Each structure stands twice: as C-alpha cells, then as structure tokens.
Amino acid sequence: MGRSGPLPLVALSAALSASAAFLVSARWWWAAAPALALTCAGVGDLLWRRRSARRGHPSAGRLGRPAGWPPPGAVREPRPDAWEEPEFLVPSLWPVEAAQEPPVVRVGGPDCSQPYDMALLNVSAMSFGALSGRAVLALNRGAALGRFAQDTGEGGLSEHHLRGGGDLVWELGTGYFGCRADDGGLDWREFADKAALPEVRCVSLKLSQGAAPGTGAVLPAAKVSAEIARERGVPRGVDVVSPPSHRMFSTPRELVLFVARLREAAGGKPVGLKLCVGARSEFLALCRAMLAEGVAPDFVVVDGAEGGTGAPPPASAGRLGMPLTQGLVTVHNALTGVGLRDRIRIGASGRVATGRDVVTRLIQGADYTNAARAMMLAVGCVRAGRCHTGGCPSGVATQDPLRARALHVARRARQVERYQRETVRDAVRIMAAMGVREPGGLTPAHLVRRVAPGVERSYADLYEWLAPGELLAGPPPSWAADWKAADPDGFD
Template sequence: MPILLLALIDLVQSEHSLRRNYPASARFRWLFEWMRPYLRAYIVESDLDGRPFSHDERALVYARAKGDEDAHPFGTELDVYSGAYEWLAHSIAPATNVERDQRVLVGTDQCSRPYAASRLNISAMSFGSLGANAIEALNLGAKLGGFYHDTGEGGLSTYHLKHGGDIVWELGSGYFGCRDENGRFDPGKFRDQAGSEAIRMTEIKLSQGAKPGHGGLLPGAKVTAEIAKARNVPQGADCVSPPGHSAFATPIELLEFAGQMRDLSGGKPVGIKLCIGYPHEFLAIVKAMLETGILLDYIVIDGAKGGTGAAPTELSDRVGMPLREGLIIARNALVGTGLKDKVRLAASGKVASGAAIAMNAALGADWCNAARAFMFSLGCVQSMRCHTGTCPTGIATQSPARQRALVVPEKARRVARYHRATVDALHDMVVAAGLQSCGEFRPSHLRQRINVAEMRAMDEIYSFLAPGVLLSEPESTSMAAWWHQASAATFRARS
C-alpha cells in the first residue's frame, strides 16, 4: 500500500519527469546517487585512486596518527615511468649527526620577538568551518607536538586559546575579532588580542587557494553566540567577508598596514598569505618592501589545490595558480631582489608527507602548512560533506551531537603523533640526500619525468633566478615583463 501511494504521488507531481514516467522505481536513482560516493570510496576505488587524496595518501596519515606501522611492503605501486612521476635525488654518502627537530627562525631585524617555526604546521581552518572539539584537538595537538596552529580568518576563539598551543592569528578582509561596527580594522581591539602569549605571529590573508579573489558569507542562521563572539559580529546576522581589504588599497599601504600590525602586537612577526594570480602583483609587493624599507617577516604561498571547506566550483577548479608555479614565482622574486635570506617563505596546499615537505623545500619553501592532512589525523574520512554541517566524524560541523564523536584528548595525541612521524620522515629524506638541513634542498634535487624515456631536474624545466638579478639585470630574466608591469604604488599592471 505505501508503495502504491508513492507511485500515485509520483504520477501527479510536476517537478521530476522521471518520476512521472517511472513512478516509485525512479526513486532508486536518487538512492544510488546518494550512495555513489560511499560505494566508490569503499568498493570501487583502487589504492591510488580517489580525489583530492587517494586511499594510500589517507592511509599514511591514519597510520602515523595512530602510531601504527607506516612502511609499505613489496615496493612502490606508483608507475615510475609515468609522466606524472617525480622523485628526490639521494646520495651514496648519507649524512650523519643530522638534527631531528630543525626549526626555522621567523622574523626580520624589524621584529623584536622572532618565532622558531616547525617545518610542518597546521594551516588555516576557521572556527565555524570546523567545530569546537576539532579546534581544541588541533590546538592541544600543536601544544603537545611543538608546532603552530593557524586560526584561519574566522577569528580567535576561546577554543584556540584553551590549551596554550602556539597560534598564528590570521586576519582576512572581515577583520574578525578586531573590527569596528562598520567591519573595518580596529587597532585597539587587535592590540588587546595580539598581545596574548599564545599568539606567536599574525598573518594577513590576501587570498586562498580554494577560492582566490572571492569573499564569503556565513548565513545568519549559522552565526551562533560562540561564532558571533569570536568574529565580533552580531549573533543571527549574515557574516560577510568582502572580496578585498578595506585597510589598504596599494602595495605600499599593505606594507604600512603590516608594519602597524607588528607594532601593535609588540614586535611579533607579521606575514601575508596568498594564492598568486597575476605575478606582477606579487612583484609589486616585493617592490614596495624595497621602496619603503618595511619588510614582511614571512610569506605563505597557498596553492590552487587547497581548501578544507566549500568553494564555488568554477573558482576551485579554474582560478588560482597551483602551488608549484606560485612557489617558484615567489622564490624567484625574493631571491632576485636579495630578500630571500630575510623574508621567510612557506608553502600551503596538499602537503601530507615528509616527501612533500622536502619537494617544496627544493623549490624554496622554508616550511609547510597542512590543513586536510591534519583533518585526516583527527579522523576525517573524506566524505566531502564539509559544507553541509553533517560531517560524519564531527570535525566540520557545529552540531553538538556530531561533535560528540570527537574526543579532544585522544584526537590531540593523534595530531601530535602524525606531526612527529612526518617530521621524522623528513629527517630521513634529508639524511638520504646527504644534507644537514631541509633548507639545503635545491631545485636540482627534485627530478620530474617528462616521458617514458626522459627525466629532468627542476632547474632544467623551470627558470630559477640568481641572487639580486632582478635589481641588476631584470631584462635578462624570465620575469622581465612582470617586473616592468609591477609598481609599489598600485596593484594594477603598468603598460
């Protein structure tokens, strides 16, 4: 009887043509459509399939987070003659006495409170995008493991500060947590919060890999009392992140704003994060540093593969520069102007292993930030429901019932174990390459297969500039056209 009633409803409804022609039975299509991601993940996909992270990539994080054996038996499953294969060169004379917990000192001579950063840290994930238990577990894990936790642009919540892990406070265009009633930057509110001992660095988010050049909207229905307090916005009202910043409009103004933030924070390092779009805009920032004498302490390059929440499909798939090209442009800009030994460079975007950290180091990164890998360490199963509020593992949700699944002390230990094992794996790669530090990796260490019969080192594929060449001989470089388009006075390209 219920099936007959369902068939009658389908016959007379006007919304779905399949249901009118195939009453009741057409509903199986929706059932299988709903089940499709789960069937693929657990039955259909091979170990190397799956996007954005394959089964093997996820399994490596899970094993390290749980403290299980992470070795792989019987040789690699990768096709080493595929055009997508890449590897790091090793030495027949491996290094000895290499320090395991190597740090990167962040802070120019304009910074009175430099910070020693780990080679791997937690990338930006906001409270609101992640639930309270997830934020707590990540921060406690950072405390246990001795690395930093980026707040994301969603403000500094009590959950970020509860356990005392090192914090990088990120400010986006909404200036959440330090904004006035009109949504503009409030220096007093920033100073009051940035003085916290837990906050080790501050960061200006210009763009992100998941949705570069796009703002955001958190509907009022999702703006709970806790989120409203963290973001300094009215509860129940739409929370808007504009596409661009109101505190500055030119490269010089950006540097002046960064200098102001450094002063207000008591001399702590200040940096920027961006996914590179037009290369001349990044060079304009570099020129502004040269002209004003105000230096950023660090720059984080986000790759277009990044993203832990939801983003418009077109922006996620087709806008923004992939990490490798963006990192090389940033490295060349800093090296070519003689700033690389002062301004630190970090990479963020699909980093999950010691090999990924080493490969980014070969292209100029001093350290790496990871977001999704640390979500896997919490137990994320890549269900792709981050934006729905129905995350099955209680990570990307504000539902108290779902968050109950995430037990903070246990998950924090998983976060710390994953970090420790991955940094140890990086140490092994440094030793195998015959080096004393991750910072000694160079483009020549990273090899890329071109086709089944040919491979090349990265410095044979991409152009890597010599120190100071953009100042002495810009016309001789591959960046000459972008260099001439760049101006410290504007983000617009000069003709």
C-alpha cells in the first residue's frame, strides 16, 4: 500500500461498486455510498492543511492512527537523570515591568567587521537530510518572520535554507559539506563564495555535539536521496558518516588560527565553535592557544550531553560529555578566568524548550539559547521515533516526497514563529518577575537547587565562579591541575 494509505483502494472500490449499482443492481449502492464518501473525504484530506495525520495519510487518518504513528501516551519525555535535581528561580518582592522589545545579543568580537544581533532563542543545528526540505524551509520562514537565526546543521547550505529569507548560522562539520574539496578538506574558494551570501550571518565550526560526541554525524542510506547526494558530494543510497575529527587542524593552536582564517574568508562575519565539553583541561588548552595567538572565536555554542532530537545512537546519547549545566559553567568560568569572556558570546544547546529553560541557561553562563527538539515539535514532529528510517509519518524527518508532502510549509512556519515569540516573551516576563529587565542582571544567586530534603543552595554557592583574569593571576587549587595540563599544542 502506498504512502496515501487505503485511499486508492477505497477509490477503486467506490468505482467498482458504483458501476455495479448502475449495471447490475441498485442494491450495490449500499456498498458504493460509504466507499464514495470515504473517497471524497480522502481527497479532502489531501488538501487538508492543519493536520499532518490527515494530509499525509488520507482516509487512514480518519479510520485510526496510521502505521508508524505513535499511540496516545506511548511517547513520553524521558525522566530526568539522577544528576538533575529540582530547581527553582528566585522571584523578587519588587518585580519590574517586562521589556516591550525582546533582548538581543551582539555577536562579534574585535576582529569581526560584520557583527550579528542574535535572538535569545534560535533554531539549533538540524541538517537538510536529517530533516526534509519542507521542514527546513518551514523553519527558515519561521526564523524570517520572527527575526531569529537558524543553524543549518553540518549538512551544508541547501536551497531550502536559502529560499525562506531567514538568517542562517552556517555550520561546518568534519565533512565540510557544502564546501568540500576532492581530498575531503575545505575548498576555500567555495567557502568564501557561500559565506558571502547575505543570508549567512555567522559560521559555526562544529567540533562535537551532545547527541554523539567524538563519533561524527551519521546520515542513514535510506535518507540519502539524489538531492542530498548532490548537495553533500557523496554517493546516493550509501550511509554518510562524517569523520570523527577535523583534518584541517590537529592542535588547539592550529584550531584558533583556522578560526581566524575562516573569519577572514567570510568577510569578517562572526565565526565560532560548537562543542560538547569533555575534559576541562582540553577547553583550557583552547583558551591558552587563544591567548598565545591573540585570536579568538566570536562565540562558543555549548551542547549538552543530554541534547539531541531523538535520532542519535542510543549507546552514546546522554552518556558522553558533560551535561549542559556543567558544560556552561565550565566554559563561562574558563573564558572569564583568562579574561576573554567579554569578547566571546556563549550559546546553550540542549533541552531548551520553555521560557524558564532560557532564563535558567542564561543564569548558568549562556548569552543566548538554541532549541532543536522543541522546534521539531513546532514544525509538526509527532515523536514517532522513526527519524533514522526515513519513514517519518509527519513529513519532518524524511526524504520521501510523498511523506514530506504532509507538512504544510506556510502553516508550520507561522507555528515556529509563534512558538519562538511566546517562549522569549515568557522568558522576559520571568526575568521581570525576578526584578531583572535585561539578561545581564541575572546572577547565579537567582537559581536555587534542592540538594537534599530541606536543604537548598543557590548556584552562587553550588559552583565556584572565577573572577576575570583569575587563571592568569594564579589559578585556585580546584583549577590548578587542569590549568597546568592545558597544552596549546596538543589535545592529549
């Protein structure tokens, strides 16, 4: 049975029974009438815009839940891990009026000639290939409507990213898709040409991701269509496995120099890093390299080990790398300790869905946030758990054109914009209730965690917060060993 479910069979049955009613006996109308009604309903479902179930599964969407569609209550948000304790934000007895305009974050250090004003909440990295072209386009149009950014993911720039008019953060992974040279390295001319596009506002160099750090991304063969193969420069119908590490650099020093070269080739647009933090000494090695070479990225996106959209391999998801909270605190402290925090913005990516999540991540050290799972839900994901098969029933995570047709781009784009707008508005209202008008007024004391029954401590007490330049002046005992081990000329 095809992607349109039972509709062709119902239509055929209606035609045969109606013919029999005319040619054989009027009694056949008892069979023809319901079949004709279902056929008309199915045709209407094909034109239905508001529900992906009906649009992608005409007739079947009315008769029951289509194959691949999760039954009610079958898919639930995972329970918090043991390290997640109940937390609450501290309200003020003297709240303030909420800001009328949502705050933005200026991204771009002193070496950046084209800075970008980043929204508090943006679309996290999701590639064309992992998502359908219609899903990518809906996300991009939503970003254009709401004036926020969409991270392309490491699958390269596609026409679906560029058609919607939204701002883009072009992500480069270890495969360098979109500007890949024949030898697997970076094609500098192609990179410069694409980075010059007005839609590209920032460039993000992905070192690792929370969903599968250290393994490289995987696009299953079932989702490698002719278009995907052309976009990425890979064979059709074969698993696309990105290398685990970059070939353009091999040490922290080479990495920061590579970032500087990317920024120059991009015409001075912001260039940053995306990573899931592992050993603290490795990130400190990057900081030492920044100081030694006098260059630094414009932003660092911290991905939490608990992040991901449901597609990563279960053996690694949530088990490799630091959770987002610890990663944010580590990166914020490291950059502060070496005196670079004022020129490098920090993004947070991982389990960000609500206004409360946004405020929490800002307190923990971020300047802005990115969401993937929540944006997928806004664009129509039903969490069927079939992302890796290409059989997504809602048209979000598939390269099957008939399945993708279920996703109505214009409607989903408005839904994405509305979700982002209301989430940021909630974050601004929460800050106002805490007596804060701007994110800069938030402090670790505004977030409290229950560490034991009847025992609560604020983040100001739970974590050690370094003063600007403290690592240079003399690291505290808790940082001394990692600071000593940090080598700008090696990741070991």
